[in-house]
Amino acid sequence: MNAEQPKSRAALTVDVVIPVLNEAHVLAKSVATVRKFLAENLPLKWRVVIVDNGSVDGTDKVAQELTQQFGDVGFVHLDQRGRGRALRMAWMQSTADIVGYMDVDLSTELAAVPRAVEALAEEGYDIAIGSRLMRESQTKRSFKREFISRTYNVFVKLVLGTKFSDAQCGFKFVTREVVQHILPQAQDQAWFLDTEMLVLAERQGYRIKDLPVKWDEDDDSRVKIISTAWEDIKGVLRLRRLLWSSEFAKAAEMHGKRA
Numbered sequence: 001m002n003a004e005q006p007k008s009r010a011a012l013t014v015d016v017v018i019p020v021l022n023e024a025h026v027l028a029k030s031v032a033t034v035r036k037f038l039a040e041n042l043p044l045k046w047r048v049v050i051v052d053n054g055s056v057d058g059t060d061k062v063a064q065e066l067t068q069q070f071g072d073v074g075f076v077h078l079d080q081r082g083r084g085r086a087l088r089m090a091w092m093q094s095t096a097d098i099v100g101y102m103d104v105d106l107s108t109e110l111a112a113v114p115r116a117v118e119a120l121a122e123e124g125y126d127i128a129i130g131s132r133l134m135r136e137s138q139t140k141r142s143f144k145r146e147f148i149s150r151t152y153n154v155f156v157k158l159v160l161g162t163k164f165s166d167a168q169c170g171f172k173f174v175t176r177e178v179v180q181h182i183l184p185q186a187q188d189q190a191w192f193l194d195t196e197m198l199v200l201a202e203r204q205g206y207r208i209k210d211l212p213v214k215w216d217e218d219d220d221s222r223v224k225i226i227s228t229a230w231e232d233i234k235g236v237l238r239l240r241r242l243l244w245s246s247e248f249a250k251a252a253e254m255h256g257k258r259a
Helices: 027-041 059-069 083-093 112-121 143-160 176-181 193-203 225-243 246-255
Strands: 013-020 045-053 073-078 098-102 127-131 138-140 171-175 208-212 214-216
Touching: 013 027, 013 083, 027 045, 027 059, 027 112, 045 059, 045 083, 059 073, 073 083, 083 098, 083 193, 098 112, 098 176, 112 127, 112 171, 112 208, 127 193, 143 193, 143 225, 171 176, 193 208, 193 225, 225 246
Parallel strands: 013 045, 013 098, 045 073, 127 208, 138 214
Antiparallel strands: 098 171, 127 171
8 A cells, every 4th residue: 555645444446356268157157246245245446357368268258248237347358368467467457456366266265355355454464365275274175186285385485485375376465566566576477476476575575464265176177287386386496596686686676665
């Protein structure tokens, strides 16, 4: 938030971004569920923003119909694929004080949204992330995904010395300041953007809150676990080299105010 003229909580605006790729079959239902929940549980001005990156199944048509029906639904379209690219575009275009995203399958409980907003608006945090790995969390997912997730997060901690618990849960909310100062430093256009953003923010003094969540695995998930994990590992090694370089200090000085 702007430290000189902080907004009152009631005046804050929130954009909830839903990145989609070929999700025409479930998009309208998911948006309806999110809108209903936000209307009943988030007493702020909010929008649901659909960001489509390269769908070929008519997802864009469904999204456009939703924007015509509801004034609180926005739509961003990209021809190129990549979740990181989609989030970057939606967040950078947004003018909301707080922006976040959740997966279209709504695997993360919606009850986490007000808690994330409260962490940023009232508790002084800069980033709030859903964590499936905290003791209080309740998760339902396959052994393979559980093992890979835990192994990856241990790897991130060992290599990069991070403190946050779950880099890749599809639920994150950040302040406008993080979008302006941290996102331009991140390079990844795909799944690793989450980890990269968190690492860069933490290294520059931004506060991250882990939120225990209820999370149910989506049987229709399109994530290619093994290939995604390998790309993430390569991203971690790239980040390690960056953090030890003079380039990081220069980038942090240029973009971040807390380095």
